[in-house]
Amino acid sequence: xxxxxxxxxxxxxxxxxxxxxxxxxxxxxxxxxxxxxxxxxxxxxxxxxxxxxxxxxxxxxxxxxxxxxxxxxxxxxxxxxxxxxxxxxxxxxxxxxxxxxxxxxxxxxxxxxxxxxxxxxxxxxxxxxxxxxxxxxxxxxxxxxxxxxxxxxx
Amino acid sequence: xxxxxxxxxxxxxxxxxxxxxxxxxxxxxxxxxxxxxxxxxxxxxxxxxxxxxxxxxxxxxxxxxxxxxxxxxxxxxxxxxxxxxxxxxxxxxxxxxxxxxxxxxxxxxxxxxxxxxxxxxxxxxxxxxxxxxxxxxxxxxxxxxxxxxxxxxxxxxxxxxxxxxxxxxxxxxxxxxxxxxxxxxxxxxxxxxxxxxxxxxxxxxxxxxxxxxxxxxxxxxxxxxxxxxxxxxxxxxxxxxxxxxxxxxxxxxxxxxxxxxxxxxxxxxxxxxxxxxxxxxxxxxxxxxxxxxxxxxxxxxxxxxxxxxxxxxxxxxxxxxxxxxxxxxxxxxxxxxxxxxxxxxxxxxxxxxxxxxxxxxxxxxxxxxxxxxxxxxxxxxxxxxxxxxxxxxxxxxxxxxxxxxxxxxxxxxxxxxxxxxxxxxxxxxxxxxxxxxxxxxxxxxxxxxxxxxxxxxxxxxxxxxxxxxxxxxxxxxxxxxxxxxxxxxxxxxxxxxxxx
Numbered sequence: 001x002x003x004x005x006x007x008x009x010x011x012x013x014x015x016x017x018x019x020x021x022x023x024x025x026x027x028x029x030x031x032x033x034x035x036x037x038x039x040x041x042x043x044x045x046x047x048x049x050x051x052x053x054x055x056x057x058x059x060x061x062x063x064x065x066x067x068x069x070x071x072x073x074x075x076x077x078x079x080x081x082x083x084x085x086x087x088x089x090x091x092x093x094x095x096x097x098x099x100x101x102x103x104x105x106x107x108x109x110x111x112x113x114x115x116x117x118x119x120x121x122x123x124x125x126x127x128x129x130x131x132x133x134x135x136x137x138x139x140x141x142x143x144x145x146x147x148x149x150x151x152x153x154x
Numbered sequence: 155x156x157x158x159x160x161x162x163x164x165x166x167x168x169x170x171x172x173x174x175x176x177x178x179x180x181x182x183x184x185x186x187x188x189x190x191x192x193x194x195x196x197x198x199x200x201x202x203x204x205x206x207x208x209x210x211x212x213x214x215x216x217x218x219x220x221x222x223x224x225x226x227x228x229x230x231x232x233x234x235x236x237x238x239x240x241x242x243x244x245x246x247x248x249x250x251x252x253x254x255x256x257x258x259x260x261x262x263x264x265x266x267x268x269x270x271x272x273x274x275x276x277x278x279x280x281x282x283x284x285x286x287x288x289x290x291x292x293x294x295x296x297x298x299x300x301x302x303x304x305x306x307x308x309x310x311x312x313x314x315x316x317x318x319x320x321x322x323x324x325x326x327x328x329x330x331x332x333x334x335x336x337x338x339x340x341x342x343x344x345x346x347x348x349x350x351x352x353x354x355x356x357x358x359x360x361x362x363x364x365x366x367x368x369x370x371x372x373x374x375x376x377x378x379x380x381x382x383x384x385x386x387x388x389x390x391x392x393x394x395x396x397x398x399x400x401x402x403x404x405x406x407x408x409x410x411x412x413x414x415x416x417x418x419x420x421x422x423x424x425x426x427x428x429x430x431x432x433x434x435x436x437x438x439x440x441x442x443x444x445x446x447x448x449x450x451x452x453x454x455x456x457x458x459x460x461x462x463x464x465x466x467x468x469x470x471x472x473x474x475x476x477x478x479x480x481x482x483x484x485x486x487x488x489x490x491x492x493x494x495x496x497x498x499x500x501x502x503x504x505x506x507x508x509x510x511x512x513x514x515x516x517x518x519x520x521x522x523x524x525x526x527x528x529x530x531x532x533x534x535x536x537x538x539x540x541x542x543x544x545x546x547x548x549x550x551x552x553x554x555x556x557x558x559x560x561x562x563x564x565x566x567x568x569x570x571x572x573x574x575x576x577x578x579x580x581x582x583x584x585x586x587x588x589x590x591x592x593x594x595x596x597x598x599x600x601x602x603x604x605x606x607x608x609x610x611x612x613x614x615x616x617x618x619x620x621x622x623x624x625x626x627x628x629x630x631x632x633x634x635x636x637x638x639x640x641x642x643x644x645x646x647x648x649x650x651x652x653x654x
Contacts, residue, residue, distance in 0.1 A: 004579065012322055019329055022344045039605050041336035041343055044597040048332065052325045059318055081374040086571065089367070089546065093563050109543055116539035131544060139551055143205045146558055
C-alpha cells in the first residue's frame with residue numbers, strides 16, 4: 001500500500017464527487033422533471049467530474065496494490081525552509097491587506113532574507129530597504145499600480 | 155510577403171526594438187538561472203508586460219521566451235544543471251565538452267544551432283501559419299471539439315511518466331477552469347456561495363503560482379552552484395567540428411519543427427529524439443556522452459525548433475501546445491487579443507509584427523549570447539538567497555496585477571503549493587495548465603455541437619463529420635503512441651520533468 005498515493009487518490013475522489021454533486025444540482029435546477037439537459041451548465045461538469053472519479057478509483061486501486069516506493073524526500077532543512085517561505089508569503093499577503101503594500105514590503109524582505117540564510121541584521125535591513133525602494137519606484141511610481149493601502153491607512 | 159515586410163517595418167521602430175531587446179535580455183537573465191525554464195520565466199515576467207501596448211507586450215513576451223530558451227542551455231553546459239527539462243540532454247555532451255576545455259565551442263554551437271532553428275522556424279511559421287488559419291476558418295464547433303480532444307489526448311499521453319497521473323492532472327485542470335460562471339449561460343458553478351469564486355480563477359495567478367512560486371519553493375533546498383573553473387577555450391569550432399555541428403543543428407531543426415506542431419509534444423522529448431538520431435547515424439556512437447559536438451548541436455536546435463513551431467497552432471488555431479504557449483495565450487488574452495484563425499484577418503498587422511519580431515528576437519539573442527557568455531555564466535552562479543526573495547516579490551505583484559485583487563494573490567500561493575507538491579510527487583504540471591486553458595474551449599465546442607445535433611434531430615450527427623472523426627481517431631492513435639513511447643527506451647529523466 002502506498003500511503004501518499006492513497007491520499008492523492010482520495011483528494012481526486014473528493015474533487016470528482018464535489019463536481020458531480022454540483023453538476024446534478026445544476027441539471028435538476030435547470031430542468032426539474034428531466035435529466036436530459038444536454039446543453040446546460042451542469043452537463044460538462046458532470047462528464048468531467050465523473051471522469052475524475054473514475055481516474056481516482058483506478059488510481060486508488062493501483063496505489064493499494066503498489067508496494068511503498070522509496071520516494072525522494074526533501075531534507076529536514078529544505079522542508080523547514082519551504083514551510084518558512086510559505087508562512088512568510090502568507091504573512092506578507094495578509095499584511096498587505098492590513099497596512100498596505102508600501103509598509104508590508106520591507107517587512108517581507110527582512111523576513112524572507114532571514115529565511116534564506118542572511119545572518120547579519122544590518123545587511124538584511126540594508127538589502128531589504130534597497131529592494132523595497134527599487135520595487136516602489138518601479139511598480140508604484142513608474143507603473144502606477146493601484147496597490148491596496150491597507151485597512152489602517154485607507 | 156508584403157504583410158511580413160509590413161510587420162518587419164513595424165517591429166523596427168525604436169520602441170518595439172527596445173521591447174524585443176528587453177524581452178530577450180530579461181528572458182536570458184532569468185532563463186540562465188538553474189531550474190528556471192521558459193514557462194517559469196514567462197510566468198514570472200508576464201506581469202511586467204501588462205503595462206505595455208498589446209503589440210509591444212507580445213513582442214516582449216516572445217523575446218522572453220527565446221531568451222529563456224537560449225539561457226537554459228548555458229547552465230547545462232557550464233554547471234551540468236539543466237535550466238529546464240529540455241536541456242537535460244544537452245548536459246550529456248555539453249558538460250564533458252566544458253571539462254575538456256571546449257565549453258566555449260559548446261556554448262557557440264548551442265547558440266548558433268538555436269539561431270538556425272529559430273530562423274527556419276520563423277520561415278515555417280510564415281508559410282504554414284496563414285494557410286492553416288485560412289483552413290481553420292472553415293472549422294465549426296464539431297471540428298474544434300475533435301481538435302481539442304486530440305490536443306488534450308496528446309498532452310495527457312506525453313506528459314510525465316504515468317499516463318494516469320497525466321489524465322488526473324488534465325481533468326483537474328479542466329475542473330478548476332469550470333469553477334465560476336458558466337461560459338454560455340452565466341450560471342455560477344462550484345462557487346460554494348463565495349463571491350470571489352463566482353468570477354473563477356484568473357489564469358495569470360494560476361501560472362504565476364504553478365510555475366513561479368512553485369518553482370521557487372522547489373529550489374529553496376538548492377545549495378550553492380559551482381561552475382567549472384577551467385578555461386572555456388576558443389569559442390568558434392573549426393573545420394570538421396564546425397561542419398558536424400552545423401549539420402547536426404540542421405537535422406535537429408528538421409526533426410524538431412514538425413514535432414512542435416503536434417499538441418503536447420513536450421520539448422524534452424524532441425531533444426531526446428534528436429540526440430538519439432545523432433547517435434544512431436554517427437560513425438562513433440560509443441563516444442556520445444564524452445563531449446561530442448553533435449550531441450549538443452542537434453538537441454539544442456530541436457528544442458528551439460519545437461518551441462518555435464508551437465507558435466503556429468497558437469496563432470492560427472488559438473490552441474497552446476505547451477505550457478509556455480499557454481502562458482503566451484494567457485498574456486494575449488489579457489491584452490484583449492484572442493489568438494485564432496480570425497486574428498490573421500482582423501489583426502493582421504499585429505500577427506505579422508509578432509512573427510517578424512521572432513526573427514529580430516533570434517538575432518538579438520545571438521548577439522546577446524555570444525559576446526556576453528561570460529556574464530551570463532556568472533549570473534548562473536548568483537545564490538538563490540539573493541534571487542528567491544526578489545522573484546517571490548515579483549510573483550506577488552504579478553498575481554495581483556491583472557484584476558488588482560488580493561484574492562488572486564492567495565490563489566497564486568495556493569497554486570504555488572500545488573506546483574511544489576506536484577513537482578516533488580512527480581505529477582506533471584503541463585496537463586494541468588493545458589487542461590485549464592483548453593477546458594473552457596472544449597466545453598463551448600461540446601455544447602454547441604450537441605445543440606447542432608439536437609437541431610438536426612440526432613445528437614451524434616455533427617460528431618460524425620469527417621474532420622472530427624479523423625481527430626478522434628488521431629486521439630486514439632496518440633494514446634497508443636504514448637503508451638509505446640513510455641515503454642520504449644526514452645530515459646526516465648525526460649518524462650520526469652516535463653514542465654518545459
